[in-house]
Amino acid sequence: MKEFRSGLMALCLSLAATWSWGQSEDDVFRYSYQESLGSARTMGMGGAFGALGADLSCLSGNPAGLGMYRRGDVGFTGGFASQKAKISLAGQFRNSNKLGGIGTNLGIALSYPSVNPDWPVSTLSVTHSSRANYNQTIEIDGIPFENSLLSSFLIQAQGYSANDLYDSHPFTASLAWDTYLLDPHPNEDPTSYISAIPVGGALTSKSIERTGQLSETSIGFGSGLSEILYVGISLGIVSVEFSEETRHREIPQVDSLDLAEWTFRENLDISGSGINVKLGLIAVPSPWLRLGVAYHSRSRLNLTDEYSTGIASSFKAGDQYDVLSPFNRIEYTVFTPSRFIASAAFVLGKTGVVSADYEVVDYASGELRKSAFSPDNAYDYAVENESLRSVYGTSRMARVGAEFRIQKVWRLRLGAGMETSPYTSAIEVISDTKRYQASFGFGHRSEKWYSAMTYRRSWTEQNLYLFDPDLVDPAHVFQTHGMVVVALGFRM
Numbered sequence: 001m002k003e004f005r006s007g008l009m010a011l012c013l014s015l016a017a018t019w020s021w022g023q024s025e026d027d028v029f030r031y032s033y034q035e036s037l038g039s040a041r042t043m044g045m046g047g048a049f050g051a052l053g054a055d056l057s058c059l060s061g062n063p064a065g066l067g068m069y070r071r072g073d074v075g076f077t078g079g080f081a082s083q084k085a086k087i088s089l090a091g092q093f094r095n096s097n098k099l100g101g102i103g104t105n106l107g108i109a110l111s112y113p114s115v116n117p118d119w120p121v122s123t124l125s126v127t128h129s130s131r132a133n134y135n136q137t138i139e140i141d142g143i144p145f146e147n148s149l150l151s152s153f154l155i156q157a158q159g160y161s162a163n164d165l166y167d168s169h170p171f172t173a174s175l176a177w178d179t180y181l182l183d184p185h186p187n188e189d190p191t192s193y194i195s196a197i198p199v200g201g202a203l204t205s206k207s208i209e210r211t212g213q214l215s216e217t218s219i220g221f222g223s224g225l226s227e228i229l230y231v232g233i234s235l236g237i238v239s240v241e242f243s244e245e246t247r248h249r250e251i252p253q254v255d256s257l258d259l260a261e262w263t264f265r266e267n268l269d270i271s272g273s274g275i276n277v278k279l280g281l282i283a284v285p286s287p288w289l290r291l292g293v294a295y296h297s298r299s300r301l302n303l304t305d306e307y308s309t310g311i312a313s314s315f316k317a318g319d320q321y322d323v324l325s326p327f328n329r330i331e332y333t334v335f336t337p338s339r340f341i342a343s344a345a346f347v348l349g350k351t352g353v354v355s356a357d358y359e360v361v362d363y364a365s366g367e368l369r370k371s372a373f374s375p376d377n378a379y380d381y382a383v384e385n386e387s388l389r390s391v392y393g394t395s396r397m398a399r400v401g402a403e404f405r406i407q408k409v410w411r412l413r414l415g416a417g418m419e420t421s422p423y424t425s426a427i428e429v430i431s432d433t434k435r436y437q438a439s440f441g442f443g444h445r446s447e448k449w450y451s452a453m454t455y456r457r458s459w460t461e462q463n464l465y466l467f468d469p470d471l472v473d474p475a476h477v478f479q480t481h482g483m484v485v486v487a488l489g490f491r492m
Contacts, residue, residue: 023305023332023381025388027270028366031214031240031301032336033422034131036061036399036437037104040077040452040487044441045401046415048357050343051282051292053230056107056489059127059218061357062294062343063232064280066222069111069123075450075489078103082482083136087464089475090143098137102213104485105129110492122223125234132214133481134242138464139207140475146201147471148250149264150181154195157182161190171309171325172264179313179321181262196262196313200254205247206466212242212270220278230282235275238299242270248466262313272303274334282343292343299336302371304329331371332381337361352404352411359399363392363422393424399437409446413454415439435460443487452487 036047038057049057053065056075081102087094107127114120157165157173165174176182177193185192220234246266252259276299282292309325338361345355366388368381399417406412421433441454458481463474 023330023334023368024384025368025391027303027332028334028336028368028388029363029392029422030134030242031132031299031334032361032363032366034214035133035458035481036397036417037130037483038077039075039105040441040454040485041403041411041413041443043077043104043456043483043485044413044415044439044443044452044454045355045403046399046417046437046439048343048355048399048401048415048417050280050294050341050355050357051290051345052353052355053222053282056109056125056127057105057129058222058232058280059107059125059220059234059236059278060105060129060131060216062280062282062292062341063220063222063234063278064230064282064292064294066109066123066125066220066232067121067224067230067282069109069222070121072111072492073107073109073489074492075105075107075487076103077105077452077485077487079483079485081133081135082480083133084480084482085136085138086478086480087138087140087475088478089140089464090145090473092143094140096137096139098135100135102130102133102483102485103128104483105487118226119223120227122221125220125222126218127220128215128217130213130215131238134210134212134214136210137208138477140466141205142203143205143466144201144253145204145466145472147468148195148197148202149204149248149467150176150195150197150250150262151471152468154182154193157193159191171307171328175264175309175311175323175325178323179262179311180315180319181259181311181313196259197250197252197254197257200252200257202250202252204466205249207247209245210243212240215239218278222280228284230284232280234278236278236299238274238276238301240270240272240274240301240303242268244268258315258317260314260316262311265310265312267308269306270303272301274299274301276300276336288347288349290343290345290347292341292345294339294341294343296339296341298338298365299334301334301336302331303334304331331373333369333371335367335369337363337365350405352402354402355400357397357399359397360394361397362394364389364394364424366392391424392422395422396420409444411443411445411452413439413441413443413452415456433460433462447491449490450487451489454483454485454487456483456485457481 053068058065109125222232280294401415437458439456443452
């Protein structure tokens with residue numbers, strides 16, 4: 001099932017490109033590694049909103065918060081997001097940035113009074129929210145390496161005849177053969193080859209362009225018992241769009257070689273949808289204290305991958321070749337891990353509120369499965385799931401936030417958070433893979449309408465391998481995700 005494809009393989013704490021068609025543990029992690037986005041108010045408080053309520057983002061956190069509404073609500077939050085990457089490799093430094101618009105939350109909540117005094121108000125809500133932003137650009141230009149990606153393709157080809165390469169390695173080594181980057185070995189063994197860059201390594205450039213997002217449309221219901229206990233439930237319809245285009249270019253460092261340069265191209269498009277369920281509860285034991293718990297079920301995602309590669313080579317004698325791989329399309333299913341969130345909020349009278357969330361997610365409990373319509377003898381992903389359990393572990397997220405009332409209608413919000421490493425201790429830790437976040441914002445709230453603005457920033461460190469980790473050292477990547485969002489809403 002394995003053939004080489006580029007991706008964000010988490011193995012070795014990396015963003016490594018590993019060239020494999022078929023799926024990997026990365027597919028589970030990509031759709032599980034989410035951020036605490038939502039309304040401008042929620043983001044301004046660092047996402048620590050699980051014990052609070054009467055906000056459209058409750059459906060993404062604790063749906064019991066819907067029970068705290070006393071009037072209807074309609075609102076929108078959107079703005080701009082910037083994904084930056086600072087890359088350190090071989091003593092050189094590179095920066096790249098991708099800027100784009102983003103809508104983090106759009107929804108409506110309709111509250112209905114009840115004739116039952118114990119359950120005075122119930123609320124039905126529909127929202128659309130962003131759970132992860134995949135827009136990213138990574139660029140590395142002209143870095144000298146002692147090895148070449150062709151060394152990986154050469155290892156793949158050894159032991160196969162030229163005709164067999166089209167079946168065994170249709171996306172990599174067979175293309176290298178067709179573009180004269182692999183040649184027959186002088187020993188005349190038909191299963192042995194030599195590389196067009198046998199010595200001296202290459203000046204290597206790499207660009208990775210990613211777009212897409214993970215979004216969720218939720219339908220939820222919440223109500224409260226005597227303003228002491230609030231319960232809620234929501235059904236989430238998840239949508240996935242992800243595209244990645246990678247270009248790996250090499251120029252031999254030895255001038256006497258016939259090869260001038262060559263480029264390996266990869267294109268990956270993933271789309272699909274799925275569902276999940278969220279359950280929540282909020283208790284109000286006293287006017288100054290609120291306690292909340294929420295459970296997010298696993299998301300079942302039905303996905304389709306479309307993948308292809310191409311290699312172009314140029315020789316000093318003027319010969320040029322450009323060959324495309326077959327087009328691969330495969331359907332499969334991903335189960336993301338469930339989540340548990342415990343929350344507390346302290347109400348400081350009319351001064352404001354301080355809140356905290358503690359979230360636990362076991363990334364190793366995710367799973368890859370064959371599509372429901374696959375034949376009985378279809379690939380079962382046992383190897384990939386075992387790799388998932390060995391690479392990933394349990395991550396814990398702590399978030400804190402505060403909102404302070406300034407005069408009558410203005411609010412100041414602050415938030416911060418940290419997520420522990422999603423990787424197991426068995427993986428060699430080379431960089432700090434914790435994820436941090438900080439935010440601040442302000443808002444205006446009156447009887448009939450509200451508005452807000454928030455700046456949020458998250459950051460983490462990882463490693464990027466340009467190709468086989470056994471052949472090259474990793475680049476150190478410091479990633480930041482900055483967002484500026486504004487919100488406008490009306491109470492009904």
